[in-house]
Amino acid sequence: MVAASDFKGRDVITVGDFQRDEILFLLDAADRFEKGHASPLAGAVVATLFFEPSTRTRLSFESAVGRLGGQCIGFAEAGVTSQTKGESLTDTVRVVEGYSDLLLIRHPKEGAARLAAEYVDIPVVNCGDGAHQHPTQTFLDLYTIRREVGRLDGLHVVFAGDLRYGRAVHSLVTVLALFDARITLVSPGFLRLPEEQLDALESLGVSYGETEALEEALPDADVLYMTRVQRERFTDPLEYERFKDAYRLDLEMLTHAREKLAILHPLPRVTEIAPEVDARPHAAYFRQAHYGVAVRKALIALLLGRADEVLR
């Protein structure tokens, strides 16, 4: 049986650090925090160390902390930090540990949050480390699916777009194994899910298929997870130009979709979802961004051992 105290002081580096029951406990807690108005973080200081740009993740964390009565300090790009003077990440986090109760870190290098967590005693939350992992995005994705579809178990989830570099996809695709999902991967060959991820799916016994045609996968999908082709992950701009418009979801394609289909997107969106789709009930991506605040409120309060007041 999972208890709030199981979360206190923990690091959140990959989704693999959490069991199914713990994830469900967090989602239940997020339900309570979505409605709650208490200030359990009064007096707490949370540091946001964003070495790479972010809008949604950083602002939704700052909103979550602010709404719980805590305070955020930090930076939103590496250019304003001592990293430009040659300071190592491990030095930076050891300094900031003295200023705060919890570290939120986004970094372009894979494994950065794991390394940071080894050097400090306060909880570290990975807010994205290169193309590797983004666990709080996964938690809010699961929360969104449960809110929109009404359940998590036994769903057919279609991922489309850049599955090679999309860390939100990498995190979510493996955790769906815990919920007996059927998965369809839609991407051009160059942007396929990495072999390691495919191997992981096989070893977890996940039923999955691959196709390049979104139209084929869409009709019996419960969830469509669209992603942007990320210009910043390509070393060759010509490759980016080739694939940037690989998919575009429009109203015509949705005529073949299930009535209860939920369309998720980690945002930002560029051209992969036509704006006219936004008005359809399927379009859950803006609500998804909003749910992020509730999930992050619950997570931070749990990690700091301050969730009892809201969960009671």
Next chain:
Amino acid sequence: MNTEKSYAVPKLHSGTVIDHLRARTALRCLQVLRLPETTRVTVGINLESGRLGRKDIIKISDYELRGDQAAKLALISPDATLSIIRDYKLHGKHDLTPPLRFRGLLRCINPACITRSEPVRGSFIVLSNEPVIVRCEYCERSIDAADFIWAK
């Protein structure tokens, strides 16, 4: 009756014998050992072996391997044995077994891994001995033995 055994690689007075190396791994092993330039080394490749079918062997004169060197060999050829010889006598014999988890020895091959840009040693979990595959504990990239980059 002559009972003396015939050796494909001559007997060693003192030093280290690395036996039962997987066939055709001896040269790679020598590369990672980084022995002093003047060290006398005898190598046998593709020798007959009852246990392995074919095997390699390395005999290093007047040099006893350190623990970190033995650990590297264990990652290349997990079935090897290492014997320390002093004055023609066996002074110690060990089976080389890869550790379940280790620090240093390798560098992560992923250029985007944090360990490639921070002043820290890599940390790895051994996923499999046959074939040898390890995983970086930071970026979680799996690395086959053929792709190893050895730490200096």
